[in-house]
Amino acid sequence: MAEVEESNKPLFAGLSDISISEDIPVEGDISVPVGSQNTDNDFSTLDEPVKDTILRDLRAVGQKFVHVMYPKKSSALLRDWDLWGPLLLCVTLALMLQGGSADSEEDGRPQFAEVFVIIWFGSVIITLNSKLLGGTISFFQSLCVLGYCILPLTVAMIVCRIVLLGGASIVSFAVRLIVVTASFSWSTFASTAFLADSQPANRKALVVYPVFLFYFVIGWMILTFSPSQ
């Protein structure tokens, strides 16, 4: 090391002069942190049979269905949100509600695309509204909750279809009205149990109203559905 000339040199000038003497051991162990097991886990779902993947997803969806039917204060719906359930419900509802061609006598029934668009754009608008009012849940969590809470209305649709098999009369209308009203209020109650928690206390009504309107429109579409003769 150049000790003699160090004091005469300006700052940093001696950097290039440094050489490592041999009595300082420079040795060690470079080991890669064990990430191989994690990567194995990440890729292992690719190797499993398709049946396992589908069953796992279906089980998750089914679990969320249970949470909707018995709305307790659990965060399962919010924590691992997924959009498979809403898609399934939306497609089922739209298929059951769709009408014939525009030239038939039974006009004015919603088409498949109409129901689809109502559900998804309605959910987006409600989510935006709740975020603008100061909500704390994320966009997709809210979409997930609103989509899953359509389940009671889908059940009501199936019941209405079955009731209509027995013909259209005042009794069937009364039964359908009761069923649809019950399921629509269940939907609204279930979704507010999840959504309203994320709002400040005095603004819950502001968030609940659009949700009420949304499920009311869907409930109305179900109630006014009549099959073609």
Place this chain on the structure above:
Amino acid sequence: MSAPQGSTNTNTEPWGSFDDNIIQGSGSAVIDMENMDDTSGSSFEDMGEMHQRMKEEEEVTEEAAATEEDNGEYGDFLGMKGLKGQLGRQVADEVWQAGKRQASKAFNLYANIDILRPYFDVEPNQVRHRLVESLIPVRMINFPQKVAGELYGPMMLVFTMVAILLHGMKTSGTVIREGTLMGTAIGTCFGYWLGVSSFIYFLAYLCNAQITMLQMLSLLGYGLFGHCVVLFITYNVHFHSLFYILWLVIGGLSTLRMVAVLISRTVGQTPRLILCGTLAALHMLFLLYLHFAYHKMVEGILDTLEGPNIPPIQRVARDVPVVANVVVNATIKSIAAIVQSQ
């Protein structure tokens, strides 16, 4: 490592600025690109050499000139290994980073819903108060009336009107051939709210009225509350006279309120007349249109039901509204008969 020769102290900064001797010293930390053995084609000198080499190759093999030229031209541009070269990779990386930065800047600017957040800052009792207020015309028109600039109430009212319109269209069995029921309802309501607001704002600009676009949107939005009430009642109870009374009373009140607010913010007789006349006409006519456009069908049913021979279900899309309407109309007719007989 030898000490640098002939070094001059060019320290001008307190932290010891970059020294020339470091750059000029041999065996320094700076890599000399000319002596690189790496043939990745990253330096310009290497690229020049390769270009030269390939030109010579082309001159030698002239029979396969077509394919080799194509490949060669592509390879010439970025060096022998083309896009796999270090220069190509760096360029691609920088382009990607710049693009990502631009995109996230644009996204944060335009898709930021926080821009709208202040307009949704309301309490439920405020909304309720404003809804009721929208039917009460103000008395004082001599100084500008306060208009709340919020968008929650108007938006909810527009959606409520969409729902009511949908109900009305279904009960009247409206046939929409080139479109959907929902699309028509949304288009009508939002089109009215946004279009008429913009038009009146434009007129207000011409007539020198002191009102902003947000305030106009808010005012017209709350003015739709009267429409919602009237439509909700008259889509279920079909009496022409009832509709006309409600049209004049409730529609008139909500129009008067909007007109009074606008008058209080405009100076001069003619501008006031133009602005308020236009708004009043549009508002009242819209209610009239909404009622009659989706109402004719049910009118026809009522008339036919008066006669002894009730034709089979005709011009009605579903059984629900017929039953409901018949029940309601029968009840009201009986009540009217009882009232008249007393």
